[in-house]
Amino acid sequence: MNFKTLALVIMFVVFLYGMLLRLIRYRSAGNPVPLNVVDVYDRDTYLKWRAYHAEKCRLGMLEHTANFLVDAALILFNAHALFAGLFAETPFMQMFAVLLLSGLSGVASLPFSYYNTMVIEEKYGFNRSTKKTFWLDQVKGFLVGLLLMVIIGSLLMLIHQALGDWLVVAFAAVMTLLALGITFLYPFFSKIFNKFTPLEEGELKDKLTGLLEKHGYTVRAIQVMDASRRSTKSNAYFTGFGKMKTIVLYDTLVQAMTPEEICAVFAHEMGHGLHKDTLKNQFLSFGQMLVLGLLSWLTLRTPGIFASFGFSQVNYGFAIILIMSVEFALIAPLFGLLSNWISRRAEYRADAQAVEEGYGDALISGLKKLARENFSELAPSPLLVKLEYSHPTLSQRITAIEKGKKP
Numbered sequence: 001m002n003f004k005t006l007a008l009v010i011m012f013v014v015f016l017y018g019m020l021l022r023l024i025r026y027r028s029a030g031n032p033v034p035l036n037v038v039d040v041y042d043r044d045t046y047l048k049w050r051a052y053h054a055e056k057c058r059l060g061m062l063e064h065t066a067n068f069l070v071d072a073a074l075i076l077f078n079a080h081a082l083f084a085g086l087f088a089e090t091p092f093m094q095m096f097a098v099l100l101l102s103g104l105s106g107v108a109s110l111p112f113s114y115y116n117t118m119v120i121e122e123k124y125g126f127n128r129s130t131k132k133t134f135w136l137d138q139v140k141g142f143l144v145g146l147l148l149m150v151i152i153g154s155l156l157m158l159i160h161q162a163l164g165d166w167l168v169v170a171f172a173a174v175m176t177l178l179a180l181g182i183t184f185l186y187p188f189f190s191k192i193f194n195k196f197t198p199l200e201e202g203e204l205k206d207k208l209t210g211l212l213e214k215h216g217y218t219v220r221a222i223q224v225m226d227a228s229r230r231s232t233k234s235n236a237y238f239t240g241f242g243k244m245k246t247i248v249l250y251d252t253l254v255q256a257m258t259p260e261e262i263c264a265v266f267a268h269e270m271g272h273g274l275h276k277d278t279l280k281n282q283f284l285s286f287g288q289m290l291v292l293g294l295l296s297w298l299t300l301r302t303p304g305i306f307a308s309f310g311f312s313q314v315n316y317g318f319a320i321i322l323i324m325s326v327e328f329a330l331i332a333p334l335f336g337l338l339s340n341w342i343s344r345r346a347e348y349r350a351d352a353q354a355v356e357e358g359y360g361d362a363l364i365s366g367l368k369k370l371a372r373e374n375f376s377e378l379a380p381s382p383l384l385v386k387l388e389y390s391h392p393t394l395s396q397r398i399t400a401i402e403k404g405k406k407p
């Protein structure tokens with residue numbers, strides 16, 4: 001079997017696995033709702049949720065299939081090599097060509113994103129995006145994505161040419177630094193998509209600042225993000241390194257929740273900070289980067305691979321596509337299993353922090369409100385939770401919070 005056939009077989013297996021997960025998700029709508037979350041939706045809303053869930057799942061399956069067909073066709077017909085043939089022969093331009101084609105092939109997803117936002121989300125009353133915002137987002141997303149891929153491709157090329165066999169460790173280290181850099185630059189990136197305004201003075205601001213300062217944090221700013229420009233769904237997070245933090249609240253969250261509930265959500269976020277969960281994640285992602293580095297090294301030292309996809313020489317852009325959508329895609333579920341297990345444990349600990357701050361009840365009502373606002377699933381399949389969920393289910397979290405509240 002040559003490399004191309006092998007790649008297509010792996011892509012098909014990955015496609016089938018993804019389809020199977022989507023089918024399990026589709027069918028889980030019929031699962032009985034646990035008692036401690038039955039009050040999240042009333043009967044009519046729950047029926048509405050089931051219709052919403054079914055529509056989203058069906059669209060997801062169609063999109064998954066379309067993406068697979070496009071990706072497989074590009075591989076089958078050596079499209080990357082043919083397209084790269086239109087560009088200058090330098091290694092950089094050859095890499096750029098392949099990454100550009102891969103970005104452009106994302107067009108296959110466009111009708112589905114459009115239908116998702118403008119038809120489904122609109123129908124259930126969540127969409128606030130205008131057509132203009134939607135298309136601008138797509139263009140900005142495409143450009144940011146392409147820039148990122150070209151940076152990664154250039155780094156791979158430079159490291160491989162300068163360090164040869166040291167590629168594995170060097171690539172992992174550089175990629176981890178890049179990931180850190182992106183986290184650091186995230187506030188700047190998000191300004192491309194949203195506007196931020198400082199939270200007005202008052203009870204909420206004092207409470208949040210007090211909560212964080214009690215644990216030695218310095219609150220640089222509390223910003224409200226105009227998430228309502230796109231969707232009615234809500235969230236909150238904090239950014240910044242070390243003890244200096246910027247809090248970001250979605251305006252939708254500020255509108256929907258009581259100050260007490262917002263503080264509870266924040267005590268949870270602070271729990272992640274106190275347990276150094278992001279740092280632990282960095283270690284895990286370094287392990288993942290080592291595997292990616294190893295795959296890159298193996299791929300780049302086997303020129304026969306490139307020949308079987310129509311290239312006359314090593315192409316760093318194509319190496320990335322092969323590594324991400326074929327080689328790593330095959331083992332990604334194993335990483336998911338491990339990282340999601342670690343993440344779910346961290347979520348329980350962060351919830352426990354909120355309980356310790358005295359926000360147990362507010363956290364329960366806040367989480368229920370978030371679930372309602374975000375139209376969340378109440379009874380996902382336990383198998384999917386193990387494989388794919390970075391958070392325990394709402395019901396599991398409430399059970400743990402209730403337990404933690406008891407002296």
Ligand SMILES: [Zn+2]
Binds near residue numbers: 269272347
């Ligand atoms: Zn969390």
